[in-house]
Amino acid sequence: MKKNLSRRGTLALALTLSFTVALSGAVGKERRPTLFNDWPTIQNPVKRDDAMEQKIAQIISGMTLEQKVGQMTQAEIRSITPEQAREHYIGSILNGGGAWPDMKKHASIADWSALSEKFYRASISTDMKTQIPIIWGTDAVHGHNNLFGTVLFPHNIGLGAAHDRGLIGKIASRTASTVRGTGITWIFAPTLAVVQNPRWGRTYESYSSDPQLVHDYAVEFVNGLQGTEMSSGKIMGDNHALASAKHFIGDGGTYQGKDQGENRASLKDLINFHGAGYYGALEAGVQTVMISYSSWNDVAAGKDHGKMHGNKELITDALKGKMGFDGLVVSDWNAIEQVPGCARAHCPQAINAGVDLVMVPDDWKQFISETIKDVETGVIPMSRIDDAVARILRVKMRSGLFAKSPILSAPKSAALDTNGQDRELAREAVRKSLVMLKNNNKALPLKRTSRILVVGEGADRVERQTGGWSMTWQGTENEAADFPNATTLLAAVRKAATGRVDYSVDGQNVDISKYDAVIAVASETPYAEMKGDVAYPASLQHSERYPSDLAALKTVSGKGVPVITVLFSGRPTYVNDLLNLSDGFVAAWLPGTEGQGIADALFLNLQGKNSQDFQGRLPFNWPGSACPDAGSKSILFARGYGLTFATPRKVARLSQAAAPNGCATDKK
Ligand code: BGC
Ligand code: BGC
Numbered sequence: 001m002k003k004n005l006s007r008r009g010t011l012a013l014a015l016t017l018s019f020t021v022a023l024s025g026a027v028g029k030e031r032r033p034t035l036f037n038d039w040p041t042i043q044n045p046v047k048r049d050d051a052m053e054q055k056i057a058q059i060i061s062g063m064t065l066e067q068k069v070g071q072m073t074q075a076e077i078r079s080i081t082p083e084q085a086r087e088h089y090i091g092s093i094l095n096g097g098g099a100w101p102d103m104k105k106h107a108s109i110a111d112w113s114a115l116s117e118k119f120y121r122a123s124i125s126t127d128m129k130t131q132i133p134i135i136w137g138t139d140a141v142h143g144h145n146n147l148f149g150t151v152l153f154p155h156n157i158g159l160g161a162a163h164d165r166g167l168i169g170k171i172a173s174r175t176a177s178t179v180r181g182t183g184i185t186w187i188f189a190p191t192l193a194v195v196q197n198p199r200w201g202r203t204y205e206s207y208s209s210d211p212q213l214v215h216d217y218a219v220e221f222v223n224g225l226q227g228t229e230m231s232s233g234k235i236m237g238d239n240h241a242l243a244s245a246k247h248f249i250g251d252g253g254t255y256q257g258k259d260q261g262e263n264r265a266s267l268k269d270l271i272n273f274h275g276a277g278y279y280g281a282l283e284a285g286v287q288t289v290m291i292s293y294s295s296w297n298d299v300a301a302g303k304d305h306g307k308m309h310g311n312k313e314l315i316t317d318a319l320k321g322k323m324g325f326d327g328l329v330v331s332d333w334n335a336i337e338q339v340p341g342c343a344r345a346h347c348p349q350a351i352n353a354g355v356d357l358v359m360v361p362d363d364w365k366q367f368i369s370e371t372i373k374d375v376e377t378g379v380i381p382m383s384r385i386d387d388a389v390a391r392i393l394r395v396k397m398r399s400g401l402f403a404k405s406p407i408l409s410a411p412k413s414a415a416l417d418t419n420g421q422d423r424e425l426a427r428e429a430v431r432k433s434l435v436m437l438k439n440n441n442k443a444l445p446l447k448r449t450s451r452i453l454v455v456g457e458g459a460d461r462v463e464r465q466t467g468g469w470s471m472t473w474q475g476t477e478n479e480a481a482d483f484p485n486a487t488t489l490l491a492a493v494r495k496a497a498t499g500r501v502d503y504s505v506d507g508q509n510v511d512i513s514k515y516d517a518v519i520a521v522a523s524e525t526p527y528a529e530m531k532g533d534v535a536y537p538a539s540l541q542h543s544e545r546y547p548s549d550l551a552a553l554k555t556v557s558g559k560g561v562p563v564i565t566v567l568f569s570g571r572p573t574y575v576n577d578l579l580n581l582s583d584g585f586v587a588a589w590l591p592g593t594e595g596q597g598i599a600d601a602l603f604l605n606l607q608g609k610n611s612q613d614f615q616g617r618l619p620f621n622w623p624g625s626a627c628p629d630a631g632s633k634s635i636l637f638a639r640g641y642g643l644t645f646a647t648p649r650k651v652a653r654l655s656q657a658a659a660p661n662g663c664a665t666d667k668k
Helices: 007-023 050-061 065-071 082-087 109-123 157-163 164-179 213-224 267-274 278-282 312-322 350-352 362-374 382-398 423-435 462-466 489-496 547-556 576-579 594-603 628-634
Strands: 071-074 090-096 135-138 246-249 288-291 295-298 305-307 328-330 433-439 454-457 503-504 517-523 562-568 582-589 634-636
Touching: 007 278, 050 164, 050 382, 065 071, 065 362, 071 362, 082 109, 135 562, 157 164, 157 423, 164 213, 164 423, 213 267, 246 278, 246 312, 246 454, 267 278, 278 628, 288 423, 305 462, 305 489, 312 328, 312 350, 328 382, 350 382, 423 594, 454 547, 489 503, 489 594, 517 547, 547 562, 562 576, 562 594, 582 594
Parallel strands: 071 090, 090 135, 246 288, 288 328, 454 503, 454 517, 517 562, 562 582
Antiparallel strands: 295 305, 433 582
């Protein structure tokens, strides 16, 4: 992107310099100087279009209150029909994690597109003076992850490890195209959480604890999704989709890493740390922002600001005011009910705080009637309603929805991986995301002719690689048949190795001496928000949560055959015992469907050379204690760590201190 002396360029540069200065040298324990004393103004690359603004005002002046509130409503496809959407002037729909057309898990691209067409047709067949097309949003957070048969890219934590900006743009652009092919034009990504505590079950949705990286990736992801050709009237082409920066703000900094918990940061930390990704997204012209379930309690200042969904100071004054965001703000799934005094279908506080589009997946009908009453009784001023509708219409117009039906604008074939380019891209992303934590005695790379034993439950289970937000919400209740194009690590090893490859889940009754190497897979079972926390004071020791992984390693280790452990996890986690039992150890995060990318890194190439060295570096500190809450003392490998073949280093035996009774007694 060209750097000029515009305010935008200057700000981007200032951020880059400041974060770089702040974070270089002191890996892991960064100093955090104040970069901004207040929320910065971000130059919006999407210019206001006077003709468009006039058109918006004209449409709004012809709308009834019922129609306006309908536009502000987002319902879920399991709870609304196209006919109901028409009748109630619904502005937006979403499919939640694990929601597919007609609840057919293996729905085809044509099924998705047909449903989109039905909603679109219904939305432009109302009795409104001007027809307003409905907009559909989906959680395509690592590829179009509710779509059967599609390629799933590594979750964000792995992309953070890759430290490769170009990769992010390419993945975003392919994801947008795939989503467009199914008739959907809006994606609830990127997550810009700057995660502080790996206990949080959404750690894997975060790129890094480094605000600079989150900022830079936000720019690339939004540019890749929405495209970069922005004129005042239109921001994206037919292969692009709207992005949503989420979850505003501070979701990654909740106390003890609790999902939907309380962020206790100071205003300055909110601005300079948790805000970084939003500056990147806004610089790239992001049009929608999703609010966080979490709350903000500025403990040092003695001020509890409560739930973000009720926070006018941050949503209206900071985001829309000081930062200059003129797109739409959407609430999170049933999140309004958490604002004190609100109910699931009724929350004037959130709308008055600045929420424009309200995600009320099931109770949309009641929400509409309650909100109409609020306006009639003056609880919500009409000016706020008009502003919300104007923002929704602006985003719809800018994204081209008024010009062309989403089905006609992108062909279904856009959702296909026609010549395997997505698989190739995912494979590259997987390879680049791997972080080699240990490689004693040159255990890696492996020769292709080696005789290999593979152990561990996760070696041949796709859902351990794909994690949450994969076909289903939590990533559970999936089987191999739900991912017909996936390659497990076992399948990948079988393909890469020319010698004998055997698989034993637990390594029992196997003559280890018959092999040249053992690949042991340790893995977390899938999880997502709400269910994925390792809640304080539980221990963050992997083997305590998954004892069979330790048992398998104990069985194969110490038999004179090198053992390489590959870990699938959505977080950095305490594995000192597993490290001690392994000669080589690779953190593979949640790589998605392209297990071949792991084999690419583990094995020498066909010429017997290692053409591709490891490039992944830790995006988070890696805990050296089962109780990571203890601060810097409990860091085993600092953020930025990652071994390569070119710079080998021996990892000595590590102390092992379990916390069988949890971390409650641990000094914090
Ligand atoms: C999550 C969001 C997601 C939304 C829609 C919420 O529970 O927090 O990240 O976009 O659901 O599925
Ligand atoms: C939905 C998700 C949503 C979650 C929140 C699930 O049923 O499918 O998309 O985020 O509920 O509670």
